[in-house]
Amino acid sequence: MYKILFPCIFVFSTFVGWTQTPADDAATVKSIYSYALTHSQGYQWLEELTNIGGRLSGSEEADEAVQRFKAIADSMGFTTQLQEVTVPHWVRGSKEVAFATAAGENHYFQVCALGGSVGTPFNGITAPVVEINSFDQLQDMDSKALKGKIAFYNIPMDPSFINTFFAYSQSVKQRYVGALEASKKGAIAVVIRSLSATVNPYPHTGSMTYVGAPKHIPAAAISTQDAEWLTKALQTHPELKITLKMDCELRDSVTSHNLIADLKGSEKPDEIILIGGHIDSWDLGTGAHDDGAGCMHALEAAWLLKELNLLPKRTLRVVFFMNEEFGLNGAKTYAKFSKQNKLHHVLALESDAGGFSPRGISIDAPDTIVNRIKLLRELLEPYGIHQFSQQGSGADIGPLKNNQLVLIGMRPDNQRYFEIHHSALDVLGSVNPRELEMGSATLASLVYLLDKLNVVIGE
Ligand SMILES: [Zn+2]
Structure with missing residues (x-):
């Protein structure tokens, strides 16, 4: 049976x-x-x-x-x-403005505020720039290394990933905690390379946090194309200054x-x-x-x-x-x-x-x-x-x-x-x-x- x-x-x-x-x-x-x-x-x-x-x-x-x-x-x-x-x-407020000034000429960026960022003073912020290519590099910097400076995070998405979500998750830290970490070293604003897998003229926004930050500093993204321009420009004009103006606010x-x-x-x-x-x-x-x-x-x-x-x-x-x-x-x-x-x-x-x-x-x-x-x-x-x-x-x-x-x-x-x-x-x-x-x-x-x-x- x-x-x-x-x-x-x-x-x-x-x-x-x-x-x-x-x-x-x-x-x-x-x-x-x-x-x-x-x-x-x-x-x-x-x-x-x-x-x-x-x-x-x-x-x-x-x-x-x-x-x-x-x-x-x-x-x-x-x-x-x-x-x-x-x-x-x-709220984003009016269209953001950012430009670099080097050798008496202005180069305007395609820019947007990151979601959650504070704005700048009415006349904007103008300051010299320090480029950051990794968080290890930032960690090794002196505690006042960014004092009075604008930190420029330039950490591209790794194009060798077939799944672009993995490349994104590896690079997104610059957007989410870039301002927070840079403020610990005295930065007065941050500009990040947009999280985009290609070089294009579009700035990409996204969320960021200030949790644990000594100071809330403005944070913006420039297009990948502008990030490429900026990294080259800094080689020939290390004294270059960026001006950033935004009136976004968290209500x-x-x-x-x-x-x-x-x-x-x-x-x-x-x-x-x-x-x-x-x-x-x-x-x-x-x-x-x-x-x-x-x-x-x-x-x-x-x-x-x-x-x-x-x-x-x-x-x-x-x-x-x-x-x-x-x-x-x-x-x-x-x-x-x-x-x-x-x-x-x-x-x-x-x-x-x-x-x-x-x-x-x-x-x-x-x-x-x-x-x-x-x-x-x-x-x-x-x-x-x-x-x-x-x-x-x-x-x-x-x-x-x-x-x-x-x-x-x-x-x-x-x-x-x-x-x-x-x-x-x-x-x-x-x-x-x-x-x-x-x-x-x-x-x-x-x-x-x-x-x-x-x-x-x-x-
Ligand atoms: Zn979604």
């Missing part, structure tokens, strides 16, 4: 779930991609979102975006709620919102599959890739599943997180709320790496789950999804991490991302409609398959 039963159970359990109907699953996945590419709903929404403008946390535009997309989700039959989030309110924190939109699960409504991105953006562009694309991926994925009658057994929750860029306040608030209310998230998928062609996903889960997800490769490879890594997931879903949750980050092609990221290039025109739709369809397919096959911890 047992001898006969055991192999039967084994065969049965192997087939239930994933290999039972691979042809059907392939056809379903195909229908999702076809529908996305035919209707281009996500791109239309992205146009509507970017028409609002850049969405700095605490700005009117950020609030307008949340309200607009709440109305859209309501009209589609989602159950929506706005979750209060306290966010910092930094009192304000109340903003996360947008939460649910489609209730038919069989397991208490189990939540969360998909999301962040609705705030920097202000030099309109946050089309970062992270309008991610929000549209999430909303469109839910829309696709609804349109095609493929909604999961579990509750599908779309979250537009507020203020990823300058402190993760929305993500932290949501995670706290989730913990207090004992919400049971089983899957969380985030898209915050641009709207380029999807290439794969990064999974943060136990190996058994990762191996089960890797079995989906055959179904997704026809759509270019072939990279299944275990290198984190996403900033906004990260705070939700617990031992019952599978976290997944979308990984689109990243070669062009940092040319655009946080700059004036991050506008609708830099998003390709087909590439964006491929991302939405990928997210929808993943949600459909992972829910159907019960690829969650404990099952």
Whole structure:
């Protein structure tokens, strides 16, 4: 009896779930991609979102975006709620000015203040420059080495990394703590080389901190092209001076919102599959890739599943997180709320790496789950999804991490991302409609398959 039963159970359990109907699953996945590419709903929404403008946390535009997309989700039959989030309110003020003066001539820079920076006095700051090429070099400097000087951080992103996110994470320290560290050595302002993987004329903003700084000094980014110019100019004119003028300021924190939109699960409504991105953006562009694309991926994925009658057994929750860029306040608030209310998230998928062609996903889960997800490769490879890594997931879903949750980050092609990221290039025109739709369809397919096959911890 047992001898006969055991192999039967084994065969049965192997087939239930994933290999039972691979042809059907392939056809379903195909229908999702076809529908996305035919209707281009996500791109239309992205146009509507970017028409609002850049969405700095605490700005009117950020609030307008949340309200607009709440109305859209309501009209589609989602159950929506706005979750209060306290966010910092930094304003850029008038267009920044920076130039170098050498041998009686001025060279004007493409410049922007870093997010969170204080402004300069009304007439600006003019001072000699010290170039810094590494934090080791800075550490070795005398404690007064930068007294009365402007520190110029020139630490390029390493072009030999294939994954530009790794190059970014290696160089981003100059932006985040550059001012803080330079102020400890007496600097009166900092100018950093923009975090961009190519030499181009666009300055790139991004967050910075003063936590632990003896003094809050102004911090700005110049374009990589200007950084190249400056490093050369300093060789022939070490006495060169930079003038920097900005009137940005950090105001009192304000109340903003996360947008939460649910489609209730038919069989397991208490189990939540969360998909999301962040609705705030920097202000030099309109946050089309970062992270309008991610929000549209999430909303469109839910829309696709609804349109095609493929909604999961579990509750599908779309979250537009507020203020990823300058402190993760929305993500932290949501995670706290989730913990207090004992919400049971089983899957969380985030898209915050641009709207380029999807290439794969990064999974943060136990190996058994990762191996089960890797079995989906055959179904997704026809759509270019072939990279299944275990290198984190996403900033906004990260705070939700617990031992019952599978976290997944979308990984689109990243070669062009940092040319655009946080700059004036991050506008609708830099998003390709087909590439964006491929991302939405990928997210929808993943949600459909992972829910159907019960690829969650404990099952
Ligand atoms: Zn982002």
